[in-house]
Amino acid sequence: MTPSRSRPRVGFIGLGAMxxxxxxxxxxxxxELTVWRRDPSxxxxxxxxxxxxxxxxxxxxxACAVVVLCVSDGPDVLDVLFGPRxxxxxxxxxxxxxxxxxxSPAVAQDAAARLGARGVDFVxxxxxxxxxxxxxGTLTVLVGGAAAAVRAAEPVLATMGSRxxxxxxxxxxxxxxxxxQVILAGxxxxxxxxxxxxxxxxxxxxxxxxxxxxxxxGSWVLAHRAQxxxxxxxxxxxxxxxxxxxxxxxxxxxxGAGASLPVAALAATLEDGLIAQGYGDxxxxxxxxxxxxxxxxxx
Amino acid sequence: MTPSRSRPRVGFIGLGAMxxxxxxxxxxxxxELTVWRRDPSxxxxxxxxxxxxxxxxxxxxxACAVVVLCVSDGPDVLDVLFGPRxxxxxxxxxxxxxxxxxxSPAVAQDAAARLGARGVDFVxxxxxxxxxxxxxGTLTVLVGGAAAAVRAAEPVLATMGSRxxxxxxxxxxxxxxxxxQVILAGxxxxxxxxxxxxxxxxxxxxxxxxxxxxxxxGSWVLAHRAQxxxxxxxxxxxxxxxxxxxxxxxxxxxxGAGASLPVAALAATLEDGLIAQGYGDxxxxxxxxxxxxxxxxxx
Numbered sequence: 001m002t003p004s005r006s007r008p009r010v011g012f013i014g015l016g017a018m019x020x021x022x023x024x025x026x027x028x029x030x031x032e033l034t035v036w037r038r039d040p041s042x043x044x045x046x047x048x049x050x051x052x053x054x055x056x057x058x059x060x061x062x063a064c065a066v067v068v069l070c071v072s073d074g075p076d077v078l079d080v081l082f083g084p085r086x087x088x089x090x091x092x093x094x095x096x097x098x099x100x101x102x103x104s105p106a107v108a109q110d111a112a113a114r115l116g117a118r119g120v121d122f123v124x125x126x127x128x129x130x131x132x133x134x135x136x137g138t139l140t141v142l143v144g145g146a147a148a149a150v151r152a153a154e155p156v157l158a159t160m161g162s163r164x165x166x167x168x169x170x171x172x173x174x175x176x177x178x179x180x181q182v183i184l185a186g187x188x189x190x191x192x193x194x195x196x197x198x199x200x201x202x203x204x205x206x207x208x209x210x211x212x213x214x215x216x217x218g219s220w221v222l223a224h225r226a227q228x229x230x231x232x233x234x235x236x237x238x239x240x241x242x243x244x245x246x247x248x249x250x251x252x253x254x255x256g257a258g259a260s261l262p263v264a265a266l267a268a269t270l271e272d273g274l275i276a277q278g279y280g281d282x283x284x285x286x287x288x289x290x291x292x293x294x295x296x297x298x299x
Numbered sequence: 300m301t302p303s304r305s306r307p308r309v310g311f312i313g314l315g316a317m318x319x320x321x322x323x324x325x326x327x328x329x330x331e332l333t334v335w336r337r338d339p340s341x342x343x344x345x346x347x348x349x350x351x352x353x354x355x356x357x358x359x360x361x362a363c364a365v366v367v368l369c370v371s372d373g374p375d376v377l378d379v380l381f382g383p384r385x386x387x388x389x390x391x392x393x394x395x396x397x398x399x400x401x402x403s404p405a406v407a408q409d410a411a412a413r414l415g416a417r418g419v420d421f422v423x424x425x426x427x428x429x430x431x432x433x434x435x436g437t438l439t440v441l442v443g444g445a446a447a448a449v450r451a452a453e454p455v456l457a458t459m460g461s462r463x464x465x466x467x468x469x470x471x472x473x474x475x476x477x478x479x480q481v482i483l484a485g486x487x488x489x490x491x492x493x494x495x496x497x498x499x500x501x502x503x504x505x506x507x508x509x510x511x512x513x514x515x516x517g518s519w520v521l522a523h524r525a526q527x528x529x530x531x532x533x534x535x536x537x538x539x540x541x542x543x544x545x546x547x548x549x550x551x552x553x554x555g556a557g558a559s560l561p562v563a564a565l566a567a568t569l570e571d572g573l574i575a576q577g578y579g580d581x582x583x584x585x586x587x588x589x590x591x592x593x594x595x596x597x598x
Contacts, residue, residue: 105500128511128514128515128516129514129515130515133514140510140511140513140514142510163510163513165506165509165510167502167503167506167507167510168501168502168503172502175496175497175500175501175502176497176502176507176510176511178496178500179493179496179497179502179507179511180493180511180514180515180516182489182492182493182496183489183490183492183493183511183516183521184489184515184516185489186485186486186488186489186490186492186493186562187485187486187489187516187518189485189489189561189562190481190482190483190484190485190486190488190489190562191482191485193481193482193485193558193560193561193562193563194478194479194481194482194485196558196560197474197477197478197481197549197552197553197556197558197560198474198475198478200553200556200557200558201404201474201477201552201556201558202467202474203466203467203471203474203475203478204466204467207464207466208466208475208478210464211439211441211462211464211466211475212427212439212475212478212479212482214439214462215427215428215432215439215479215519216427216428216429216479216483216519216520216523216537217427217479217482217483217486217519218518218519219486219517219518219519219520219521220514220515220516220517220518221515221518222482222518224515238515250496253496253500254496254499254594257496257499257500258499258594258595259492259495259496259499259500259593259594260590260593260594261492261495261496261590261594262488262492262565262590262593263485263488263489263492263562263565264492266561266562266565291559291560291561294558294559294561295553295557295558295559295560296557
């Protein structure tokens with residue numbers, strides 16, 4: 001296949017817990033897919049038809065007019081684009097980079113400017129919806145970038161997400177993702193405190209959660225994560241350590257913008273303690289471990 | 300009408316923002332209704348058919364086999380029942396008191412024991428759903444009490460609420476209400492922090508709220524109160540000062556039970572400041588004023 005503007009071959013970099021099912025959905029959505037992996041030795045194990053594997057970023061760039069990134073953090077994005085293997089140097093003018101990683105807005109603005117100078121478009125497109133959403137293709141994609149670049153990205157994003165929301169220029173998607181992670185932090189703590197109070201006062205916590213879920217205390221976290229807090233068992237989901245990384249981005253953004261977010265800051269320090277105690281690979285709902293511990297509800 | 304076991308005349312005490320529409324729904328639900336007011340001089344203005352007004356609690360007790368209370372706090376409940384006007388002394392054995400006020404669980408247990416000694420049943424039945432729910436008859440009612448008393452209360456409660464949930468013996472309804480108010484406190488702060496971060500970083504906050512509402516950050520508060528926080532305008536709703544009262548009950552309950560709830564405690568101290576600044580009569584969503592102020596977003 002040669003690159004095509006109407007149905008381009010898509011490159012995908014970052015086959016983690018989120019990226020793997022997202023890449024599979026791009027392929028199932030009818031795009032020819034080429035992946036590149038830092039370590040190509042394990043089996044590829046990508047549940048999708050006709051996936052090619054590039055031996056280098058340059059080979060991937062030569063085959064693909066659109067490249068999706070889904071790596072861990074901003075430094076990884078900048079390393080892939082502008083580091084020693086410099087994807088940016090190999091991309092043809094007119095290409096498009098879609099960054100689904102969660103990074104600081106500054107990374108998105110920097111990448112957009114540096115790629116723009118080479119005639120390559122960039123959109124930041126962090127996602128919400130967890131591994132369930134990634135597998136089902138029902139992610140919400142929070143998009144920042146120039147209007148023409150976002151229009152070009154939308155058909156590819158539509159294979160991965162059910163809501164594609166353009167929120168402003170480059171960085172706007174990352175700012176909105178930071179807002180999401182801040183709201184999540186507080187909602188997890190809110191539900192954890194309610195669950196712990198129910199447990200400590202001898203209520204049937206599941207009955208209380210069920211009773212309150214249809215009222216003003218209702219939330220996605222209450223509906224989908226309270227039972228894990230009741231059981232004190234936190235299967236993934238979304239890794240606590242990754243939420244802590246996202247809170248670092250959000251709190252740095254907040255500090256730079258003059259916003260003081262006491263509950264998000266509390267969540268961050270509680271997560272630091274939990275990660276140091278070895279709980280970083282559990283689901284984010286494990287924040288309840290901290291409220292349980294404060295309340296003497298240890299296992 | 301003489302009191303009837305099958306379709307008793309219902310007494311109602313406490314015609315405030317919640318009690319007034321709840322009483323109207325009891326009357327519309329087919330119950331003969333008698334009310335008593337501490338100050339009977341203003342027009343009754345109860346939008347319901349055939350409502351009688353008793354000149355005293357004794358007169359109300361003589362007419363009614365079921366009495367609903369919807370007053371401000373535990374001391375008011377104990378004053379109505381056991382104070383100088385002692386409703387308890389006038390109630391016939393076999394009567395039923397349904398307390399829809401939000402009080403400490405200890406008040407409910409005390410009232411249940413003292414009324415039980417006189418052969419009068421008691422259930423605590425605090426509600427959630429706000430004035431909208433009270434008007435539409437769609438409240439959730441959190442019920443504590445003995446099974447027979449709760450069965451007797453259910454038809455009356457069904458005129459006021461669409462979910463009637465029996466959670467345990469006397470006091471269990473109040474404990475569950477405390478859990479509700481704790482979860483609400485944290486969720487309000489979570490959404491307020493997200494809104495403030497969106498405002499401070501130049502996002503369109505309404506677009507962000509809309510984008511995040513269908514995902515893991517979604518909640519009733521985000522869907523129904525974020526826009527008030529964006530507008531910095533807090534029409535009722537549910538009074539901030541009443542939520543502070545409920546948090547006092549919840550935090551005392553938590554302390555007695557060995558539960559430490561840092562976010563609820565933060566909400567309480569922020570609400571204290573706001574009440575002292577004159578915002579106690581605004582909607583609970585005015586908690587966002589505190590996060591706005593911390594972030595330099597004053598009007």
